[in-house]
Amino acid sequence: MSRYAHPAGPRHADVLPEDNPPSPPQDLAELDPRVWPATATRVGGELAIGGVPVSRLAADHGTALYVLDEDDFRSRARDYRAAFSEAEADVYYAGKALLTKAVARWVLEEGLKLDVCTGGELAVALAAGFPADRIGMHGNNKSEAELARAVDAGVGRLIVDSFDEIDRLERLSAERGRVPDVLVRVTTGVEAHTHEFVATAHDDQKFGFALSTGAAEEAVRRVLAAGHLSLVGLHSHIGSQIFDTAGFEVAARRVAAFLTRVHSEMGVSLPELDLGGGLGIAYVPGDAPLAPDTIAKSLLDIVRRECETHGLPVPRIAVEPGRAVAGPAGITLYRVGTVKDVEGIRTYVSVDGGMSDNIRTALYGSEYTCVLASRESDAPPMLSRLVGKHCESGDIIVHDLYLPADLRPGDLVAVAATGAYCHSMASNYNHVPRPALVAVRDGRSRTLVRRETEEDLLRLDVG
Ligand SMILES: Cc1ncc(COP(=O)(O)O)c(C=O)c1O
Numbered sequence: 313m314s315r316y317a318h319p320a321g322p323r324h325a326d327v328l329p330e331d332n333p334p335s336p337p338q339d340l341a342e343l344d345p346r347v348w349p350a351t352a353t354r355v356g357g358e359l360a361i362g363g364v365p366v367s368r369l370a371a372d373h374g375t376a377l378y379v380l381d382e383d384d385f386r387s388r389a390r391d392y393r394a395a396f397s398e399a400e401a402d403v404y405y406a407g408k409a410l411l412t413k414a415v416a417r418w419v420l421e422e423g424l425k426l427d428v429c430t431g432g433e434l435a436v437a438l439a440a441g442f443p444a445d446r447i448g449m450h451g452n453n454k455s456e457a458e459l460a461r462a463v464d465a466g467v468g469r470l471i472v473d474s475f476d477e478i479d480r481l482e483r484l485s486a487e488r489g490r491v492p493d494v495l496v497r498v499t500t501g502v503e504a505h506t507h508e509f510v511a512t513a514h515d516d517q518k519f520g521f522a523l524s525t526g527a528a529e530e531a532v533r534r535v536l537a538a539g540h541l542s543l544v545g546l547h548s549h550i551g552s553q554i555f556d557t558a559g560f561e562v563a564a565r566r567v568a569a570f571l572t573r574v575h576s577e578m579g580v581s582l583p584e585l586d587l588g589g590g591l592g593i594a595y596v597p598g599d600a601p602l603a604p605d606t607i608a609k610s611l612l613d614i615v616r617r618e619c620e621t622h623g624l625p626v627p628r629i630a631v632e633p634g635r636a637v638a639g640p641a642g643i644t645l646y647r648v649g650t651v652k653d654v655e656g657i658r659t660y661v662s663v664d665g666g667m668s669d670n671i672r673t674a675l676y677g678s679e680y681t682c683v684l685a686s687r688e689s690d691a692p693p694m695l696s697r698l699v700g701k702h703c704e705s706g707d708i709i710v711h712d713l714y715l716p717a718d719l720r721p722g723d724l725v726a727v728a729a730t731g732a733y734c735h736s737m738a739s740n741y742n743h744v745p746r747p748a749l750v751a752v753r754d755g756r757s758r759t760l761v762r763r764e765t766e767e768d769l770l771r772l773d774v775g
């Protein structure tokens with residue numbers, strides 16, 4: 313079982329029995345290259361990313377601060393592109409992991425397509441000048457307005473997720489005299505090895521049409537019968553933060569088998585098969601993510617084999633990595649505010665952010681790596697818990713970690729691998745304004761999303 317896997321339900325400090333804390337690492341200052349962005353290094357003891365020391369980032373932009381290593385993000389995007397290039401597969405970056413206008417432009421420049429799942433994500437992509445025909449749009453409850461906007465903009469692929477949506481999209485397309493390209497999202501019944509909240513291919517959940525109940529077959533028939541929808545393929549996504557190929561392989565085999573049934577029973581050979589995202593990343597040393605070319609080879613082999621066995625043309629494959637591109641490229645920088653020793657138990661280190669900028673620990677029991685970033689220290693390790701400033705005892709960023717025993721208010725700490733699903737899942741809980749997001753590269757930082765202010769929050773409060 314992966315480190316990410318956790319017993320069902322959210323993890324809450326108050327109700328969990330105390331687990332055994334891990335043993336301290338050999339070197340508290342070490343930056344494990346599997347966990348930290350490619351350009352992370354220590355200069356005179358201080359952490360620098362993209363050639364910019366954290367003290368300068370904090371001085372120029374304040375804390376808490378999301379910092380994105382642009383080179384790291386781009387090189388991971390390129391690795392995916394390259395891994396799937398032999399089959400001319402499409403690689404869609406999943407914008408739900410992290411999306412800003414600049415990020416959308418990087419994705420475009422690196423030759424990827426873009427997956428959006430709401431009108432908001434579509435709006436960011438279009439505002440960035442991302443070509444609509446390179447966008448795929450998901451969502452289990454796309455509104456009339458979202459669908460109309462997608463059809464009007466000429467979004468390249470609409471991934472339909474319910475019978476209601478098929479009817480709605482057919483009507484909207486007919487009204488406009490358009491015929492959008494559509495994929496049917498199928499659920500394959502695969503139990504992905506990940507946290508239950510982020511597994512999406514078992515039958516008992518809200519996404520897609522189940523293969524096992526016949527709903528997927530019915531959806532294909534209905535889209536084929538619709539006069540203003542063009543069925544180009546199938547879609548399957550099994551879940552997120554997955555470390556082994558087994559789940560992907562079973563899912564690929566099942567959708568490929570379904571493709572052959574569609575061919576034999578309905579006389580249609582669908583030209584595309586999108587296998588979704590879900591590749592895990594290293595959050596803590598010891599996590600062992602799959603390399604893009606390993607997963608590419610295994611998926612492409614299975615689909616080819618299945619299709620050849622049944623005499624079907626091999627469809628064009630697509631994948632949708634989000635976390636694996638954005639996650640390792642980002643860190644969050646915090647300033648320590650209080651250091652409270654709870655005698656005989658542990659030390660609580662409170663920082664100027666928390667569950668509003670990283671909900672993943674509270675939501676999924678996620679693990680993270682954190683280091684003292686503004687200086688090096690040879691003080692002994694101190695068993696700590698990194699917590700935020702919210703009015704909630706479950707406001708935990710890192711459950712168990714070791715920090716140097718001389719840690720004091722004013723120090724900067726950095727949490728690794730926060731590039732995905734932290735900024736994009738941020739909230740204003742307790743009216744805490746959201747941190748800025750900055751990109752670093754070649755010794756320079758630039759703001760991608762500015763820090764929210766209390767005025768921003770008050771502007772929406774019009775009562
Ligand atoms: C349909 C779909 N595609 C792609 C992704 C991206 O997943 P990940 O960030 O795990 O690669 C998700 C999220 O799980 C998804 O729901």
Ligand SMILES: N[C@@H](CCCC[NH3+])C(=O)O
Binds near residue numbers: 552732733
């Ligand atoms: N938001 C989740 C994953 C869900 C991905 C979207 N389907 C996470 O942080 O891990």
